Amino acid sequence: xxxxxxxxxxxxxxxxxxxxxxxxxxxxxxxxxxxxxxxxxxxxxxxxxxxxxxxxxxxxxxxxxxxxxxxxxxxxxxxxxxxxxxxxxxxxxxxxxxxxxxxxxxxxxxxxxxxxxxxxxxxxxxxxxxxxxxxxxxxxxxxxxxxxxxxxxxxxxxxxxxxxxxxxxxxxxxxxxxxxxxxxxxxxxxxxxxxxxxxxxxxxxxxxxxxxxxxxxxxxxxxxxxxxxxxxxxxxxxxxxxxxxxxxxxxxxxxxxxxxxxxxxxxxxxxxxxxxxxxxxxxxxxxxxxxxxxxxxxxxxxxxxxxxxxxxxxxxxxxxxxxx
Amino acid sequence: xxxxxxxxxxxxxxxxxxxxxxxxxxxxxxxxxxxxxxxxxxxxxxxxxxxxxxxxxxxxxxxxxxxxxxxxxxxxxxxxxxxxxxxxxxxxxxxxxxxxxxxxxxxxxxxxxxxxxxxxxxxxxxxxxxxxxxxxxxxxxxxxxxxxxxxxxxxxxxxxxxxxxxxxxxxxxxxxxxxxxxxxxxxxxxxxxxxxxxxxxxxxxxxxxxxxxxxxxxxxxxxxxxxxxxxxxxxxxxxxxxxxxxxxxxxxxxxxxxxxxxxxxxxxxxxxxxxxxxxxxxxxxxxxxxxxxxxxxxxxxxxxxxxxxxxxxxxxxxxxxxxxxxxxx
Numbered sequence: 141x142x143x144x145x146x147x148x149x150x151x152x153x154x155x156x157x158x159x160x161x162x163x164x165x166x167x168x169x170x171x172x173x174x175x176x177x178x179x180x181x182x183x184x185x186x187x188x189x190x191x192x193x194x195x196x197x198x199x200x201x202x203x204x205x206x207x208x209x210x211x212x213x214x215x216x217x218x219x220x221x222x223x224x225x226x227x228x229x230x231x232x233x234x235x236x237x238x239x240x241x242x243x244x245x246x247x248x249x250x251x252x253x254x255x256x257x258x259x260x261x262x263x264x265x266x267x268x269x270x271x272x273x274x275x276x277x278x279x280x281x282x283x284x285x286x287x288x289x290x291x292x293x294x295x296x297x298x299x300x301x302x303x304x305x306x307x308x309x310x311x312x313x314x315x316x317x318x319x320x321x322x323x324x325x326x327x328x329x330x331x332x333x334x335x336x337x338x339x340x341x342x343x344x345x346x347x348x349x350x351x352x353x354x355x356x357x358x359x360x361x362x363x364x365x366x367x368x369x370x371x372x373x374x375x376x377x378x379x380x381x382x383x384x385x386x387x388x389x390x391x392x393x394x395x396x397x398x399x400x401x402x403x404x405x406x407x408x409x410x411x412x413x414x415x416x417x418x419x420x421x422x423x424x425x426x427x428x429x430x431x432x433x434x435x436x437x438x439x440x441x442x443x444x445x446x447x448x449x450x451x452x453x454x455x456x457x458x459x460x461x462x463x464x
Numbered sequence: 465x466x467x468x469x470x471x472x473x474x475x476x477x478x479x480x481x482x483x484x485x486x487x488x489x490x491x492x493x494x495x496x497x498x499x500x501x502x503x504x505x506x507x508x509x510x511x512x513x514x515x516x517x518x519x520x521x522x523x524x525x526x527x528x529x530x531x532x533x534x535x536x537x538x539x540x541x542x543x544x545x546x547x548x549x550x551x552x553x554x555x556x557x558x559x560x561x562x563x564x565x566x567x568x569x570x571x572x573x574x575x576x577x578x579x580x581x582x583x584x585x586x587x588x589x590x591x592x593x594x595x596x597x598x599x600x601x602x603x604x605x606x607x608x609x610x611x612x613x614x615x616x617x618x619x620x621x622x623x624x625x626x627x628x629x630x631x632x633x634x635x636x637x638x639x640x641x642x643x644x645x646x647x648x649x650x651x652x653x654x655x656x657x658x659x660x661x662x663x664x665x666x667x668x669x670x671x672x673x674x675x676x677x678x679x680x681x682x683x684x685x686x687x688x689x690x691x692x693x694x695x696x697x698x699x700x701x702x703x704x705x706x707x708x709x710x711x712x713x714x715x716x717x718x719x720x721x722x723x724x725x726x727x728x729x730x731x732x733x734x735x736x737x738x739x740x741x742x743x744x745x746x747x748x749x750x751x752x753x754x755x756x757x758x759x760x761x762x763x764x765x766x767x768x769x770x771x772x773x774x775x776x777x778x779x780x781x782x783x784x785x786x787x788x789x790x791x792x793x
Binding site: 342343344345347348349350351352353354355362363366367440441442443446 | 526553556561562569570573583588630633
């Protein structure tokens with residue numbers, strides 16, 4: 141198991157190199173010149189050339205990229221913002237915890253709502269409970285998150301004045317952003333829980349458990365849900381990753397100083413180091429979450445665990461991930 | 465054996481399944497009895513309703529499709545079909561337990577075999593965790609699996625071993641009645657013999673009665689005291705095992721024996737399959753359900769409902785052409 145984790149961590153290096161090259165290239169070809177944006181429309185050719193030199197933008201592509209990854213991978217220095225001049229690494233360290241906290245709370249919320257909802261639907265298949273839950277899930281899944289966030293603000297903050305409109309100075313500030321982020325995830329997890337439980341529900345071993353005299357509730361938790369958990373964990377991991385990036389909507393609406401709002405501003409201003417650094421950090425988080433998902437899967441399913449110890453790389457974990 | 469106490473009495477059991485718009489009559493007016501220490505064989509082809517009878521006893525029919533429409537199942541003086549779910553849970557796995565057909569799928573793949581046995585013990589016996597584990601290990605050893613494999617998972621066992629685990633699980637609470645649903649069908653022949661021998665031994669030790677569901681007449685001859693032959697959800701012949709082998713009466717039972725190969729007999733003699741198919745349980749014909757495939761059938765077989773009649777010495781047959789069949793034999 142430890143061998144496996146080390147191997148996965150080492151595998152992250154080529155992945156991150158790939159991500160950085162991709163982002164660097166895309167930013168290079170994106171129209172818009174940071175020097176012009178900094179200096180404004182009235183700038184002269186000379187001052188633009190000078191600023192470009194200061195920012196290091198006059199060097200050829202290859203040299204700039206090698207210099208960038210050298211700094212990023214060997215010295216963990218992601219450069220400085222073109223506009224504020226502040227170190228991207230320092231800024232990320234301040235902002236990342238907000239995003240992680242939001243995404244973490246949102247995924248927790250999604251699981252707490254989604255799994256029981258999906259389980260209820262599956263256990264009452266084709267009854268009104270099932271239909272109502274699945275209608276609700278479809279409704280929340282197809283609703284734009286930003287619109288829902290605004291509706292929440294309108295109801296709870298402006299009309300009822302129960303919760304703050306923006307900011308996260310107190311814990312109550314987290315409520316609306318987390319809810320608005322988690323409904324989509326909860327709906328997705330509910331649907332996945334329902335379908336994977338329905339796959340298990342007619343298995344013989346569920347009948348075996350009932351035939352032992354086990355209580356229905358424990359049959360559901362210990363045998364049905366336990367076996368349907370693999371795709372649920374994979375979906376939850378994917379939504380956690382998506383939420384890391386998707387947090388920007390909630391962060392923008394609720395003025396939360398997280399990674400999302402940081403990067404959105406940077407993109408519109410062509411602040412290359414911030415965009416590149418932000419994407420790289422999110423890619424690291426995403427890879428770590430996927431690793432965590434695989435470790436959780438090994439705990440959930442002994443068959444996957446057996447594959448780890450026999451050091452086979454292709455296994456049902458990979459299969460499930462491909463399917464999801 | 466005759467003076468022994470009745471353990472289970474099924475009276476006029478009828479089970480229906482609802483699928484889409486059809487009602488499937490899986491079990492029709494089945495009555496049978498099991499005495500203490502006795503093994504009753506339930507014989508019939510696939511889809512005849514054998515498993516459904518066993519599942520009705522434990523009330524684990526698939527919901528909401530399956531339901532017992534009428535009848536009673538008396539066990540220990542109580543009707544299992546009318547007691548509360550709570551009472552029923554105390555009986556499941558404790559006084560009555562079941563061995564399932566397919567050992568490959570009857571064990572939970574993500575729970576260790578030891579824990580699955582312990583689960584059954586914990587539900588019905590007031591033992592400490594340590595005692596539970598000890599008993600589970602003892603059960604494993606009783607079915608010939610080293611106790612050290614307690615923490616292993618089903619995928620680490622072969623089919624025969626899994627069936628042993630299932631048997632250990634079913635017997636852990638020393639049930640009074642064991643429902644064995646084709647316990648050896650999924651196993652290869654050498655393992656079948658081992659498992660059967662072991663079951664017979666354990667049954668002897670624990671003085672358990674057994675309802676053995678099978679379509680293998682060899683197994684019936686070896687293990688059963690009485691036999692009920694099921695066709696299209698009805699009992700068509702019900703007698704002691706020797707009686708039914710020496711003296712089969714119903715054309716279907718005769719057909720079952722006719723489709724068995726024999727090694728010592730005439731090599732030229734071909735197997736005699738029973739022609740035709742079992743009637744669709746959603747649209748059962750009136751009268752004798754076997755009439756379509758029966759060489760002796762006549763108009764009156766198709767028009768009259770036929771009762772299970774005693775042909776003497778408790779040998780029950782559902783056929784109005786008994787005498788004719790006997791002559792033809």
